[in-house]
Amino acid sequence: MSVINWDYQPDSLEQLExxxxxxxxxxxxxxxxxxxxxxxxIDKTVKPCVRITTEKGETSLTQSKxxxxxxxxxxxxxxxxxxxxxxxxxxxxxxxxxPHIEAMPKTGILQFYLSPVDxxxxxxxxxxxxxxxxxxxxxxxxVEESELITDFSYIPDLGDDYESxxxxxRMKFELIASPVSNGDFRFEELLDAxxxxxxxxxxxxxxxxxxxxxxxxxxxxxxxxxYFTQMDPREKGDPEILLFQADTDDEIGLMFGDxxxxxxxxxEEDLRNxxxxxxxxxxxxx
Numbered sequence: 001m002s003v004i005n006w007d008y009q010p011d012s013l014e015q016l017e018x019x020x021x022x023x024x025x026x027x028x029x030x031x032x033x034x035x036x037x038x039x040x041x042i043d044k045t046v047k048p049c050v051r052i053t054t055e056k057g058e059t060s061l062t063q064s065k066x067x068x069x070x071x072x073x074x075x076x077x078x079x080x081x082x083x084x085x086x087x088x089x090x091x092x093x094x095x096x097x098x099p100h101i102e103a104m105p106k107t108g109i110l111q112f113y114l115s116p117v118d119x120x121x122x123x124x125x126x127x128x129x130x131x132x133x134x135x136x137x138x139x140x141x142x143v144e145e146s147e148l149i150t151d152f153s154y155i156p157d158l159g160d161d162y163e164s165x166x167x168x169x170r171m172k173f174e175l176i177a178s179p180v181s182n183g184d185f186r187f188e189e190l191l192d193a194x195x196x197x198x199x200x201x202x203x204x205x206x207x208x209x210x211x212x213x214x215x216x217x218x219x220x221x222x223x224x225x226x227y228f229t230q231m232d233p234r235e236k237g238d239p240e241i242l243l244f245q246a247d248t249d250d251e252i253g254l255m256f257g258d259x260x261x262x263x264x265x266x267x268e269e270d271l272r273n274x275x276x277x278x279x280x281x282x283x284x285x286x
Contacts, residue, residue, distance in 0.1 A: 049178035049224025068168035081115035169252035178224030181217035239265035260285030
C-alpha cells in the first residue's frame with residue numbers, strides 16, 4: 001500500500017535500526033472514489049494527526065486522560081480561576097505515550113484545566129487567549145510518584161450544581177493522515193480544486209458536500225486540522241497549529257453545550273519553545 005512520506009529523519013543509526021515512534025509507517029489517506037481525481041491536490045494539504053479515542057475508567061497520575069486527578073509535583077501550585085476556585089483537570093497528555101508529530105513534545109505532560117464554576121467552560125469570548133478561567137500547564141520533566149501530590153482532599157466539594165464536564169477516562173492514540181477540513185479558514189487557499197460539481201450520489205448533491213462530510217475532522221485529536229460546529233474563529237495571523245481538540249464523547253460524558261467541540265490553537269514558534277501562555281481557546285456547539 002502507498003504511504004505518505006512525512007520526511008522522517010532518524011536521530012541515529014541505532015534509532016533507524018530499532019525503529020520506534022518516530023519511524024512509524026503512516027497510512028495513506030483514504031478517499032471516496034468520487035474524490036480520487038483530486039487526490040494529488042488533496043494530498044498536498046495532508047498533515048499528520050494523532051486521533052484520540054477514550055475508554056472510561058480509572059487512571060494513574062501520570063497517564064494520558066480526560067478528567068481524574070492531575071499529575072502534580074509537590075512544588076507546584078494547583079491552578080485557580082478568577083474566583084479563587086481550584087480548577088478541575090479537563091485533559092492530560094503524556095507525550096511519551098503519543099506518536100510523535102513534528103514540533104510537538106516527545107516527552108513531558110501537558111495539562112488543560114477548566115474552571116469548575118464557569119458556565120462558559122473557562123472561555124472568555126472577548127479574549128480567547130485569557131487563561132483566567134482555563135489554564136494550560138506543561139511539565140517538561142516527569143518525576144517519580146513519591147514526589148507527587150496524591151491527596152487532593154484540599155479541593156472542596158462544590159455540590160451537584162457544579163458537576164464535572166467530563167468523567168475520568170483513558171486515552172488511546174493513533175497516527176492518521178489529516179486532509180484540510182472544510183471548516184478551516186484556509187480551506188480555499190490550501191486546496192486547489194473545484195468541488196462545486198454536482199454528483200450522482202444518494203446522500204450528497206455535490207463534491208463539496210461529500211468532502212465536508214466524509215473528510216470531516218471530528219473527534220479528539222492532536223495536530224492536523226480542526227472541526228467546528230459553527231465557523232473557524234481564526235483569521236490570517238492567528239495561531240494555525242491545532243494543539244488539542246476535544247469533541248462530544250458519550251463514553252466519558254463529555255459535551256460542550258449542545259454537541260459542541262473545543263479547540264486549542266498555538267503558533268509554531270510558541271510550540272517549539274514550549275510556551276503555552278498564548279494559546280487560543282474556542283468552543284462552539286449546534
